[in-house]
Amino acid sequence: MKAQALHGHLDALLLAVLEQGALHGYAIIEALRARSDGNLDLPTGTIYPALRRLERAGHVASTWSTVNGRERRTYQLTDAGRRALTGERAGWHEFQSTVGRFLDPGSPSGSPA
């Protein structure tokens, strides 16, 4: 998967992963990798700054905890984050349908969903 394809969609992915339950950064990376069959293997330098961004935006909240002597910052979705995710989903569908109209051969209307 081309690296820059993700541009602008990472926030939505992170919110979607956290929708199913709070996770810490490292676990988020593993969840993305697992649920995408290895297609999304994102480096920490991508995830951690993105999570800080989401926290500054109020979409996630973080709490520190210590597990086996290791410091974990666990992130959970806020109500605003849940609302944001709804918007991101809508945006994704619009984007998908718009680009698909050009790139999907057999779907003329552009609205398969």
Added chain:
Amino acid sequence: MKAQALHGHLDALLLAVLEQGALHGYAIIEALRARSDGNLDLPTGTIYPALRRLERAGHVASTWSTVNGRERRTYQLTDAGRRALTGERAGWHEFQSTVGRFLDPGSPSGSPA
């Protein structure tokens, strides 16, 4: 539509538009706008550099012509461009399915196509 969502997919769009016939830059902008119901209203500063990039990559070829005293640079797909478009389509489908797995609620397998 968020602006940076397009990142990494513009080349594919341009190749797809040119697949249906040669067009000059301005007409490409209009074609994108028309076929996307106005969702893709791309500025010239996006299109022209992108076309130059595609030409340097050998995916399109350009020919000058004069129409009504106006200089037009018409772009057409090369064979390499056609092959590239096939790859871009595959990449798009992979991307779509990967992200959709997280953002599309009701499609568990992630392979609707």
Added chain:
DNA sequence: CCTTCATGTGTAGCTACGCTACTTGTTCGA
């Protein structure tokens, strides 16, 4: 005649944002 708008191409510089490469620290198995 002059202004304005649509047509048409183009560039310089900005900015957003994911990536590379690195650092720090702990636990666990070889």
Added chain:
DNA sequence: TCGAACAAGTAGCGTAGCTACACATGAAGG
């Protein structure tokens, strides 16, 4: 003891689309 997995983090880079501009012609309107 040493390396690998776990866990978090930052500085700086690079890509690539966007903003704002410049330039030129033709048609329409006053």
